[in-house]
Amino acid sequence: MTIRYTVDFKNGRVELSHGAGGRSMAQLITELFAAAFDNPYLAQGNDGTLLPPASGRLVMSTDSHVVSPLFFAGGDIGCLSVHGTINDVAMMGAVPLYLSAAFILEEGFLLSELKRIVLSMAQAAVDAGVPIVTGDTKVVEQGKGDGVFITTTCVGVVADGINLSGDQARHGDKILLSGSIGDHGMAVLSMRENLSFDAPIVSDTAALHTLVAAMLASGVNLRVLRDPTRGGLATTVNEIAQQSAVGMLLDEAAIVVHESVAAACEFLGLDPLYIANEGKLIAICAPGDAAHLLAVMRAHPQAREAAVIGEVREDAHHFVQMTTKLGGRRMVDWLAGEQLPRIC
Amino acid sequence: MKYVDEFRDGQLARRIASGIVREVSAGHRYRLMEFCGGHTHAISRYGLADLLPDNVRLIHGPGCPVCVLPIGRVNQAISLAKEHKVILCTYADTMRIPASGGLTLMRARAGGADVRMIYSTQDALQIARDNPLRQVVFFAIGFETTTPPTAVAIRQADAEGLKNFSILCNHVLTPAAMHAILTTGVGLDGFIGPAHVSTVIGSQPYEIFAGEYAKPVVIAGFEPLDVLQAILMLIRQINAGQATVENEFTRAVTREGNLKAQALVEVVFEVRDDFEWRGLGSLPDSALKLKAHYAQYDAELKFPVAYVAVPDHKACECAAILRGEKMPQQCKIFGTVCTPENPIGSCMVSSEGACAAHYSYGRFREVRP
Numbered sequence: 001m002t003i004r005y006t007v008d009f010k011n012g013r014v015e016l017s018h019g020a021g022g023r024s025m026a027q028l029i030t031e032l033f034a035a036a037f038d039n040p041y042l043a044q045g046n047d048g049t050l051l052p053p054a055s056g057r058l059v060m061s062t063d064s065h066v067v068s069p070l071f072f073a074g075g076d077i078g079c080l081s082v083h084g085t086i087n088d089v090a091m092m093g094a095v096p097l098y099l100s101a102a103f104i105l106e107e108g109f110l111l112s113e114l115k116r117i118v119l120s121m122a123q124a125a126v127d128a129g130v131p132i133v134t135g136d137t138k139v140v141e142q143g144k145g146d147g148v149f150i151t152t153t154c155v156g157v158v159a160d161g162i163n164l165s166g167d168q169a170r171h172g173d174k175i176l177l178s179g180s181i182g183d184h185g186m187a188v189l190s191m192r193e194n195l196s197f198d199a200p201i202v203s204d205t206a207a208l209h210t211l212v213a214a215m216l217a218s219g220v221n222l223r224v225l226r227d228p229t230r231g232g233l234a235t236t237v238n239e240i241a242q243q244s245a246v247g248m249l250l251d252e253a254a255i256v257v258h259e260s261v262a263a264a265c266e267f268l269g270l271d272p273l274y275i276a277n278e279g280k281l282i283a284i285c286a287p288g289d290a291a292h293l294l295a296v297m298r299a300h301p302q303a304r305e306a307a308v309i310g311e312v313r314e315d316a317h318h319f320v321q322m323t324t325k326l327g328g329r330r331m332v333d334w335l336a337g338e339q340l341p342r343i344c
Numbered sequence: 345m346k347y348v349d350e351f352r353d354g355q356l357a358r359r360i361a362s363g364i365v366r367e368v369s370a371g372h373r374y375r376l377m378e379f380c381g382g383h384t385h386a387i388s389r390y391g392l393a394d395l396l397p398d399n400v401r402l403i404h405g406p407g408c409p410v411c412v413l414p415i416g417r418v419n420q421a422i423s424l425a426k427e428h429k430v431i432l433c434t435y436a437d438t439m440r441i442p443a444s445g446g447l448t449l450m451r452a453r454a455g456g457a458d459v460r461m462i463y464s465t466q467d468a469l470q471i472a473r474d475n476p477l478r479q480v481v482f483f484a485i486g487f488e489t490t491t492p493p494t495a496v497a498i499r500q501a502d503a504e505g506l507k508n509f510s511i512l513c514n515h516v517l518t519p520a521a522m523h524a525i526l527t528t529g530v531g532l533d534g535f536i537g538p539a540h541v542s543t544v545i546g547s548q549p550y551e552i553f554a555g556e557y558a559k560p561v562v563i564a565g566f567e568p569l570d571v572l573q574a575i576l577m578l579i580r581q582i583n584a585g586q587a588t589v590e591n592e593f594t595r596a597v598t599r600e601g602n603l604k605a606q607a608l609v610e611v612v613f614e615v616r617d618d619f620e621w622r623g624l625g626s627l628p629d630s631a632l633k634l635k636a637h638y639a640q641y642d643a644e645l646k647f648p649v650a651y652v653a654v655p656d657h658k659a660c661e662c663a664a665i666l667r668g669e670k671m672p673q674q675c676k677i678f679g680t681v682c683t684p685e686n687p688i689g690s691c692m693v694s695s696e697g698a699c700a701a702h703y704s705y706g707r708f709r710e711v712r713p
Binding site for chain 1: 389700
């Protein structure tokens with residue numbers, strides 16, 4: 001079959017008709033989305049996608065992406081929307097199987113940029129081995145959106161015996177972090193604020209399911225997995241402390257912050273503990289398993305800088321505290337107010 | 345990070361801390377006020393109080409621009425945006441200060457007022473250039489550190505003939521507040537002097553506090569080691585019965601300060617007869633206003649927004665906390681009704697405020713697990 005190119009991906013822009021259900025929408029779907037995401041499920045071409053029976057409990061998660069700017073060092077809204085949702089499923093200890101993608105496009109948005117984003121999504125999905133099996137496109141009038149918003153949903157399956165949950169941290173458990181913090185948020189922000197550094201800040205956006213698979217395969221007693229995205233490490237550990245009704249004590253010296261991220265935070269008056277990550281995870285395990293788990297994590301390319309960053313303690317107030325590099329003690333509180341809008 | 349990590353070195357910190365332990369005399373109490381919110385924040389964030397002996401007490405001072413701004417001033421800003429339909433440009437910290445009628449600038453914005461967060465006075469000027477048909481007002485707040493950039497903006501607006509730009513001036517003076525603190529009768533043994541403010545005004549203006557009030561002053565940088573070193577220097581002075589102005593922050597502060605910035609401020613501003621501070625009341629010669637030559641850039645003259653004093657919330661102890669008379673945790677509504685998510689008083693708003701710093705970093709100290 002020869003493909004007839006009727007959509008102008010070089011100079012064209014999104015028009016209201018691209019979301020109207022008529023021929024131009026069909027063309028956009030065929031020439032862009034179907035071509036890029038190409039897989040047998042999507043090719044069914046029906047209102048819904050028929051999927052084979054899955055063995056095990058299903059996990060499902062959905063996430064909307066509104067990051068600004070759309071393109072940043074290390075990624076773009078496209079791959080971010082694939083990674084973010086896969087990670088949410090992976091944090092349940094599940095194997096991600098299928099993705100859906102819904103686009104809200106703004107009239108006037110450059111089709112060349114849309115294509116770049118869609119191709120980036122397609123590549124991220126292929127790399128992760130998770131096909132995009134269904135999707136939707138809507139167009140809003142100029143001024144009613146901001147280029148493109150993407151909502152993805154991921155379905156995965158979790159094996160029997162794996163029961164990860166934020167409410168399972170117990171007194172004495174160790175808290176591990178898979179690598180440096182603040183990279184994604186500061187990559188986006190430095191792009192937005194036109195800050196440049198000798199060593200550019202690159203987003204850590206990545207799908208973490210193979211790291212999670214390796215951790216689960218190690219046989220350690222994992223209790224909690226969570227990715228510290230919006231609100232950063234501080235917010236995520238507080239969520240877990242609240243859910244498990246425990247306190248925590250972190251060690252500031254063990255938390256890796258890359259120099260350019262630290263410098264950018266310093267410059268903008270931000271605390272890296274509250275900056276979003278898109279390719280990191282927090283793991284909580286039984287104390288006796290920490291050394292083995294750490295070794296397994298460090299053997300994986302996505303967690304070379306993994307470290308034990310603290311431990312779970314009894315605390316009726318569910319406070320997260322931290323021993324500072326100076327040797328003092330401080331709280332690591334919930335984020336107050338909005339720190340950085342539209343980071344993912 | 346070069347030039348930063350050196351001032352956050354844990355080993356060095358412990359060495360200075362043990363120096364402090366060696367230096368203090370057991371029977372003596374050392375009550376040291378860190379004037380600046382920047383110091384308050386550093387002390388809380390790095391947990392410095394844990395490194396000090398029990399008889400060295402740090403008292404938080406009023407050097408937080410957002411904290412000392414009285415409600416009436418925020419009301420004026422809200423009125424400019426809401427009733428007078430100006431584009432109100434402001435630094436982010438002021439957005440959440442509680443004003444009358446349950447309003448904040450943030451809520452006024454959600455209600456349709458045009459309030460814009462800016463990082464620099466240059467942003468406000470650009471907004472004025474880009475919106476020639478709108479009136480643009482910059483909500484100018486801060487101590488001597490933020491005054492020179494406002495002066496630059498006024499001079500630029502004047503040179504360009506920008507008729508739609510003006511400022512709501514709330515620039516205040518550090519030495520005036522220190523005078524006020526010393527006359528309220530709070531027992532103090534010395535001051536950790538401001539870092540950034542002193543880069544502008546120099547160390548000379550503090551000499552009167554060492555001379556007339558016999559209180560040692562050590563100007564310190566905002567890094568944790570700066571603060572520890574300043575505490576050690578203050579303790580040595582107190583033990584020796586001395587009261588002089590010492591400069592720990594020699595990498596940035598001179599006795600004269602930044603003469604160019606001072607000259608610029610001198611050209612544009614003059615001292616107001618009096619100005620109301622939250623907590624310290626109405627203080628003579630404690631704030632600045634635009635000189636007559638620049639009157640057309642004064643939003644208080646350009647728009648009918650007279651200042652009306654409004655009392656603080658009845659249960660709020662911000663006033664006593666700003667005077668150093670009370671600790672945040674001594675306020676009945678601290679951490680219960682008043683939290684960073686729902687601040688009742690200004691000290692809970694800015695991260696430099698004593699209440700916000702204690703709530704975010706230190707409140708675990710009051711409870712035992």
